[in-house]
Amino acid sequence: xxxxxxxxxxxxxxxxAVGFLRSLVEKYWVFYSESLSKFGTVGAIAPSSxxxxxxxxxxxxxxxxxxxxxxxxxxxxxVFTAEILKHLGFxxxxxxxxxxxxxxxxxxxxxDQQDLTEKGIYYHLHKSDIRSLKEPREYDFIISxxxxxxxxxxxxxxxxxxxxxHLAPMGVFAYFEYSLPPKIRSYFLTSLERVRIQRTSxxxxxxxxxxxxxxxxVWWNLPPAKVRxxxxxxWA
Ligand SMILES: C[S@@+](CC[C@H](N)C(=O)[O-])C[C@H]1O[C@@H](n2cnc3c(N)ncnc32)[C@H](O)[C@@H]1O
Numbered sequence: 001x002x003x004x005x006x007x008x009x010x011x012x013x014x015x016x017a018v019g020f021l022r023s024l025v026e027k028y029w030v031f032y033s034e035s036l037s038k039f040g041t042v043g044a045i046a047p048s049s050x051x052x053x054x055x056x057x058x059x060x061x062x063x064x065x066x067x068x069x070x071x072x073x074x075x076x077x078x079v080f081t082a083e084i085l086k087h088l089g090f091x092x093x094x095x096x097x098x099x100x101x102x103x104x105x106x107x108x109x110x111x112d113q114q115d116l117t118e119k120g121i122y123y124h125l126h127k128s129d130i131r132s133l134k135e136p137r138e139y140d141f142i143i144s145x146x147x148x149x150x151x152x153x154x155x156x157x158x159x160x161x162x163x164x165x166h167l168a169p170m171g172v173f174a175y176f177e178y179s180l181p182p183k184i185r186s187y188f189l190t191s192l193e194r195v196r197i198q199r200t201s202x203x204x205x206x207x208x209x210x211x212x213x214x215x216x217x218v219w220w221n222l223p224p225a226k227v228r229x230x231x232x233x234x235w236a
Contacts, residue, residue, distance in 0.1 A: 023110075026106075027047065027077045027106075028047070030077060030102055030103065030106045031046075031047050031076065031077050033102070034100055034102050034103060038100065044076070044147060045222065045223070046222040047076065047077050047079055048076075048079045048080065048145065048176075048221060048225075049079075049218070049220050049221040049222070050079070050083070051218055051220040051221065052079075052176060052218045052220075052221040052225050052227070053079045053080045053082070053083040054083060055176075055216050055218050055227045056080050056083065056143050056145075056174050056176060056227055057080065057083045057084050057086075057087060057143065057174075058174070058216070058227075058229070059141055059172040059174060059229060060084065060087040060141055061087070063087060063140070063141075064140075066091075067090070067091030067092050067093065068088075068092050068093075068140040068141065069092070069093040069094075069095070069137055069138075069139045069140055069141075069168075070084060070088065070092065070093070070094050070095070070139060070140065070141045070142075070143070071094075071095045071096075071097070071133075071135075071139040071141070071142045071143070071163075071166065072084060072094070072095070072096045072097070072142075072143045072144075072145070073096075073097050073130045073142065073143070073144045073145065073146055073159075073163070074097070074098065074099070074130070074144060074145040074146040074147075075096055075098050075103065075107060075145055076098075076100075076103050076145055077103065077106060077107075078106070078107050078110055078111070079145075080143055080145055081096065081107065081111070084143060085116075085121070088119075088121050089119060089120070089121065090119065090120035090121075091120055091122075092120075092121050092122070093121075093122045093123075093137070094121055094122065094123040094124070095123070095124050095126065095135060095139075096123065096124070096125045096126065097126045097128060097129075097130045097133065098125070098126070098127060099127075099128065099129050099130075101127060104125065104127040107125055108125065111123075111125070130146075130159055130162060130163070131158055131159060131162055133162055133166060135166070137166070138166055138167060138168040138169075138171065139166055139167060139168060139171055140168050140170075140171045140172075141171060141172055141173075141174070142163055142166070142167055142171065142172075142173040142174070143174050143175075144163070144173070144174065144175040144176075145175075145176075146159065146175065148175065148177065148200065148204060149177055149178070149197060149200060149201075149204075151200060152196055152199070152200065153196075153199035153200050153202070153203050156200050156203050156204065157203050160203070160207055164211070164232055167231075167232045168232075169232060169233065170231070171231070171232065172229055172230070172231060173211070173229070173230045173231070173232075174227060174228070174229050174230075175227075175228055175230075176218075176225045176226060176227045176228070177204075177225065177226055177228070178223045178224070178225050178226075179217065179223070179224050179225060179226045180223055207230075208228060208230075210234070211230035211231060211232070211234060212228050212229065212230050213229060213230065213231055213234055214228075214229040215227065215228050215229065216229075
């Protein structure tokens with residue numbers, strides 16, 4: 001190989017590696033600065049793994065050929081967003097709700113708007129609480145990164161009601177929860193926190209009994225997580 005081609009390849013590789021490292025540092029910086037200051041709404045100790053993201057979008061592998069509408073709630077640093085976008089194309093509609101301004105700004109920065117427009121994906125990133133969702137549409141897929149176990153029972157109830165009322169009759173709602181054994185989890189909790197979690201668990205367990213049709217365990221995540229797939233009406 002001529003030396004000029006070799007040095008060109010080396011320079012390209014170097015630029016790629018630097019770009020990759022910079023985006024990784026940026027992502028972890030945004031994640032940890034927000035996670036430490038707003039743990040109640042972020043509710044995670046690390047960004048989700050790609051394997052968890054793949055499990056979350058599993059229902060999209062069976063999407064119809066017609067345009068679909070997808071809602072993502074609580075994207076954080078966009079790990080699930082990137083995976084969802086791999087399954088979207090011309091005519092599809094994608095709404096994203098993120099409450100946190102820093103994550104919202106980060107998402108604006110990493111989403112390639114020109115590419116999305118060229119692909120014909122109608123996407124809209126909202127900087128708002130999902131409970132303010134006003135879109136009149138029903139979504140074929142709702143993917144949630146929300147930390148339900150960090151919320152109080154009333155917040156969980158309100159959010160689940162909003163999400164279910166916007167899920168199409170045959171639509172799928174996917175969310176995850178960390179699979180920490182109760183003994184380990186309660187070790188880190190105050191007694192007040194334990195009461196809150198018990199109340200939240202009552203709501204979540206009722207919801208699971210009524211709506212869940214499948215569940216997957218993802219070990220390769222920090223901590224390991226369970227993905228739950230739900231429908232509005234299991235017996236339809
Ligand atoms: C567990 S983090 C998501 C982490 C993401 N999977 C990642 O790897 O970066 C949960 C996200 O939900 C957002 N969030 C919490 N409550 C929300 C609400 N009511 N409406 C919209 N977003 C919310 C938080 O700001 C946070 O970005």
